[in-house]
């Protein structure tokens with residue numbers, strides 16, 4: 001089963017993926033952006049450099065996704081795959097940018113993935129207060145520098161993305177302690 005852990009920056013995705021890896025020892029653990037050799041180069045570009053064109057940024061994430069689906073997801077689709085982000089983030093961040101129409105965002109993402117979507121989506125949902133605290137504890141990258149309100153609108157857009165793709169969504173309270181969240185996810189998988 002292909003599942004994805006979604007959430008805004010600092011929601012605790014990497015923390016949970018690490019815990020899930022300890023539980024599902026044979027699972028394929030992967031991520032977007034950066035789950036392939038090409039993807040790590042794309043990740044460096046999109047998160048490091050100042051990209052002026054929103055369309056260029058969107059297309060770079062799409063290129064990462066197409067390579068990831070072909071090289072990691074499709075060859076392992078019969079196994080347990082746990083991914084840190086997926087098409088769901090791709091659609092959510094693009095919807096909030098507002099530069100590209102909803103129809104084009106969904107269509108181009110379907111093209112990049114050949115319609116290979118996660119079976120279950122876990123959204124680690126943060127409160128504004130906890131998000132502010134967690135951001136204050138780290139050095140912010142280019143996307144995180146866009147601010148708290150921007151990231152909270154992405155959180156809503158993640159829900160919308162699952163509706164557009166008709167995916168099963170499990171919302172998890174990301175302010176709970178780490179072990180409790182892991183147990184909730186394992187129970188639902």
Ligand SMILES: Nc1ncnc2c1ncn2[C@@H]1O[C@H](COP(=O)(O)OP(=O)(O)OP(=O)(O)O)[C@@H](O)[C@H]1O
Pocket residue numbers: 007008009010011012013014015016134174175176177178181
């Ligand atoms: N349930 C939790 N309660 C308190 N702190 C947490 C919890 N989960 C994660 N954290 C802390 O929040 C910070 C962000 O966690 P993590 O890196 O796992 O998030 P992320 O969603 O992968 O972030 P990003 O998208 O920015 O890479 C870390 O300092 C981590 O230790």
Ligand SMILES: Cc1cn([C@H]2C[C@H](O)[C@@H](COP(=O)(O)O)O2)c(=O)[nH]c1=O
Pocket residue numbers: 009032033047061062085086089090091093094143144
């Ligand atoms: C897949 C995807 C991601 N993003 C953004 C979301 C985050 O700010 C970064 C990825 O960093 P993380 O440490 O892996 O959370 O990129 C995006 O804007 N569009 C996308 O399609």
